[in-house]
Amino acid sequence: xxxxxxxxxxxxxxxxxxxxxxxxxxxxxxxxxxxxxxxxxxxxxxxxxxxxxxxxxxxxxxxxxxxxxxxxxxxxxxxxxxxxxxxxxxxxxxxxxxxxxxxxxxxxxxxxxxxxxxxxxxxxxxxxxxxxxxxxxxxxxxxxxxxxxxxxxxxxxxxxxxxxxxxxxxxxxxxxxxxxxxxxxxxxxxxxxxxxxxxxxxxxxxxxxxxxxxxxxxxxxxxxxxxxxxxxxxxxxxxxxxxxxxxxxxxxxxxxxxxxxxxxxxxxxxxxxxxxxxxxxxxxxxxxxxxxxxxxxxxxxxxxxxxxxxxxxx
Amino acid sequence: xxxxxxxxxxxxxxxxxxxxxxxxxxxxxxxxxxxxxxxxxxxxxxxxxxxxxxxxxxxxxxxxxxxxxxxxxxxxxxxxxxxxxxxxxxxxxxxxxxxxxxxxxxxxxxxxxxxxxxxxxxxxxxxxxxxxxxxxxxxxxxxxxxxxxxxxxxxxxxxxxxxxxxxxxxxxxxxxxxxxxxxxxxxxxxxxxxxxxxxxxxxxxxxxxxxxxxxxxxxxxxxxxxxxxxxxxxxxxxxxxxxxxxxxxxxxxxxxxxxxxxxxxxxxxxxxxxxxxxxxxxxxxxxxxxxxxxxxxxxxxxxxxxxx
Numbered sequence: 001x002x003x004x005x006x007x008x009x010x011x012x013x014x015x016x017x018x019x020x021x022x023x024x025x026x027x028x029x030x031x032x033x034x035x036x037x038x039x040x041x042x043x044x045x046x047x048x049x050x051x052x053x054x055x056x057x058x059x060x061x062x063x064x065x066x067x068x069x070x071x072x073x074x075x076x077x078x079x080x081x082x083x084x085x086x087x088x089x090x091x092x093x094x095x096x097x098x099x100x101x102x103x104x105x106x107x108x109x110x111x112x113x114x115x116x117x118x119x120x121x122x123x124x125x126x127x128x129x130x131x132x133x134x135x136x137x138x139x140x141x142x143x144x145x146x147x148x149x150x151x152x153x154x155x156x157x158x159x160x161x162x163x164x165x166x167x168x169x170x171x172x173x174x175x176x177x178x179x180x181x182x183x184x185x186x187x188x189x190x191x192x193x194x195x196x197x198x199x200x201x202x203x204x205x206x207x208x209x210x211x212x213x214x215x216x217x218x219x220x221x222x223x224x225x226x227x228x229x230x231x232x233x234x235x236x237x238x239x240x241x242x243x244x245x246x247x248x249x250x251x252x253x254x255x256x257x258x259x260x261x262x263x264x265x266x267x268x269x270x271x272x273x274x275x276x277x278x279x280x281x282x283x284x285x286x287x288x289x290x291x292x293x294x295x296x297x298x299x300x301x302x303x304x305x306x307x308x309x310x311x312x313x314x
Numbered sequence: 315x316x317x318x319x320x321x322x323x324x325x326x327x328x329x330x331x332x333x334x335x336x337x338x339x340x341x342x343x344x345x346x347x348x349x350x351x352x353x354x355x356x357x358x359x360x361x362x363x364x365x366x367x368x369x370x371x372x373x374x375x376x377x378x379x380x381x382x383x384x385x386x387x388x389x390x391x392x393x394x395x396x397x398x399x400x401x402x403x404x405x406x407x408x409x410x411x412x413x414x415x416x417x418x419x420x421x422x423x424x425x426x427x428x429x430x431x432x433x434x435x436x437x438x439x440x441x442x443x444x445x446x447x448x449x450x451x452x453x454x455x456x457x458x459x460x461x462x463x464x465x466x467x468x469x470x471x472x473x474x475x476x477x478x479x480x481x482x483x484x485x486x487x488x489x490x491x492x493x494x495x496x497x498x499x500x501x502x503x504x505x506x507x508x509x510x511x512x513x514x515x516x517x518x519x520x521x522x523x524x525x526x527x528x529x530x531x532x533x534x535x536x537x538x539x540x541x542x543x544x545x546x547x548x549x550x551x552x553x554x555x556x557x558x559x560x561x562x563x564x565x566x567x568x569x570x571x572x573x574x575x576x577x578x579x580x581x582x583x584x585x586x587x588x589x590x591x592x593x594x595x596x597x598x599x600x601x602x603x604x605x606x607x608x609x610x611x612x613x614x615x616x617x618x619x620x621x622x
Contacts, residue, residue, distance in 0.1 A: 058416075109412060110352055113416055115610060121557065122599050122602040244420055247417065283428050289421070290420055293417075294408055294417050294421070295408065298414065
């Protein structure tokens, strides 16, 4: 079997297993996995920028929230149907990421991290400031009647699982394809050596901007999907914590691997889920895992697998 | 109250904020300047300072000044030692790589914050000020063409607030003297200028790094001990000082100590004035946007000189 075929089988295999799992999982884990898949799509979006382009953003909650609020406010304030609302969420994410990319990409390294952090913080405070519409920290609920997309009730667990599967599947296949296209190859080249990519005649700024927009739009898709599927939109999704989460998931799973974001999200979700029985300070686990990862496994789980067993894993 | 006295009150409140902010931000700036790393956990060292001050003040009975005195002597050193431990066990091992350090200090941030939540709890607790006399302040008014002094109702401050400003100024002078007039300051500046060359000249760079990291955290803790009689200790109190210190350090020029102090005074006083007249959330939004734009368009800071 050739390498391309092997990777295709592996990734499609994961999707088939995820699809099949919905028939066998008990209700609790069924609901969890739906959540994990949407959050993994967020991590996949983050990975395009961090893992493949080598730009560490600390402000992705801005995009996640742009999608979520773009969708939620359309339904809540303008009474839109779910589909146009989802499109509005995607557009909001694309526009916000275009604007942020345009400004933030003038900086690099540590300055890029701080600039993205600051813009996301300004976005979070803006959500709080317009509390009359966004309901601030308290957030708002999207009623069951407003969550019917083309006669499909998204609050029903089976439909919800399938919608989450669709969101994750689309983002996964998109990255898998991306890393094979010339565009994706240039992104990796920029990650490895930006100067050399520039010398070879590639427009580095344009490629980075495209990566920010792609990454931001996928994150916004996950945000809009999360709000619609689970019926709640709140300011906590715009906070710093939600910028740190995708970084944590991607680092844990393996930056610059297609499967890493899903593996990391799955692992972290259950780690926090299990530890919440022991202590309410569950972010302690996140902190310890972050430190341990930077110390011992900067490549992440899938990254280590690639180093040891399967060199050609994308 | 009229506008004039009101503005004076706001400026005084702002000066207290500025004093505490200057200490915290100089700590962050020192770490960035010498070690070239961004310490995201800096706000948590501030929080630890406040929480430990509450604990230390509770150890001694009698006059509140005794407990406070113990806190101000012991707590910054304790927090500094915790920071040194974090430096030696974590930051040193990742070789102070700028990006990995940020990720690691985010981890440290959550570890400190959540451990405090588990041990100290979610309550906000006060520490009693060592001295706290109310001082009424005069204001001038023109009556019959002559200036007259009067004491408007509500225009007052406390001796403790003035004490905070004085103590912060004294510590800042101390830091300046340490950096410019002592051998250890010389070693720090040499390491800041050129790490490789300093190493070649036999300067124990790793020990200098640990010391600077501890000193930076200690300054944040000291600022917190000073502010805790005015503002209660709480496990989430580290967020705002971190954000404001970032703002100050960036506006003042990364790694420049005089720039940091000037920016702290500017930001602290204007923050006091702005939040009296405008919504504090709006003020924060504008401040964060300003910082982001400064970093984008003037990365050397508003006061910093362009690096050659």
